[in-house]
Amino acid sequence: MNSKTTARALAFGTIISALSFNATSFAKPQKCLNEKELANLLKTAVNNTDFDQVVDLGPNFTEDPCPASELACKHGRKALGVERFPQIDLAVIAFQKGCTNPVVGSNVFFSRDFPKGISAEFDKNTGAVSNVRLQHWTQERFDGGRVTKVTPFFEQTPHAWKAPFPPEDLINPEASSSAVNFMSPYPASIFKMLVLTKVLTFLEQKGPLEAQLDQKFTYDFGTADTKDDVTLSLREYLEAMIQWSGNKATAAMIQFLHKNGQIIESQLKDEAGYPSANPSLNTMNSLFA
DSSP: OOOOHHHHHHHHHHOOOGGSSTTTSSSOOOOOOHHHHHHHHHHHHTTOOOOOGBOOOGGTTSOOOOOOOOOOTTOOOBOOGGGOOOOOOEEEEEEEETTTSEEEEEEEEEEEEEEEEOOOEEEBTOOOOEEEEEEEOOOOHHTTOOOOSSSSOSOOOOTTSSSOOOOGGGGOSSOOOTTTEOOOOOOOOOOHHHHHHHHHHHHHHSSOHHHHTEEEEOOOOOOOOGOOOOOEEHHHHHHHHHHHHOHHHHHHHHHHHHHHEEEEEEEBOOOSSSSOOOOOOHHHHHOOO
């Protein structure tokens, strides 16, 4: 798969594995660390990663077939810059054999509002953060109002980045009233990795993968109006599913597996006509069983 990293993927994911003490962004510490020193190492590692140089490819690489003629589809074809820095909630525990404090932990938050990082002040027993107000993720807020409603896939009115957070978005009400706001990164679906693996495995059985990925597939949106259907290449669906964590792209790929006989639903139906038993065939499950 031809992977193109987007700002959204950075915002949805974690980077702990990329920031181990074997990373080249900072030297492996030769002494016992305290919490402040660990936090400073994490800040240095992220600051040396140059996230501001990542290119946001825009909604063409989400599940929306955004036409180049649309103004909203032309945004973001450049480096992110500090003004669109990704949301990163980076928590790391260091195990230090032989040190007075054998276990120390630090939690650092990064955002376009504080790209250099803010160290969390947290309760050692509960882990509750007091100096950062954690807010629920809103994709439209992260987009900062840059994307307009051009198809049914953009279902909400975009929020400007600086718009006040509604009270129901607050995750940790115990935080101080003077704490800064941080929109908590969206947890991407691990299930989509299973779908990706099954689709790629199936395509490889049919021929060279690169050629297979370029074939078009029309996702039946399930409405009477065929204008709601979407036609993209398999590559675009898979990129949307993994980079954007696109639910509709995932639904399209599951539909692709159904239409190609890789998943066969049960003939037992409930009163509404939905399957009432497990699929009679599910090669995705058997792939990982």
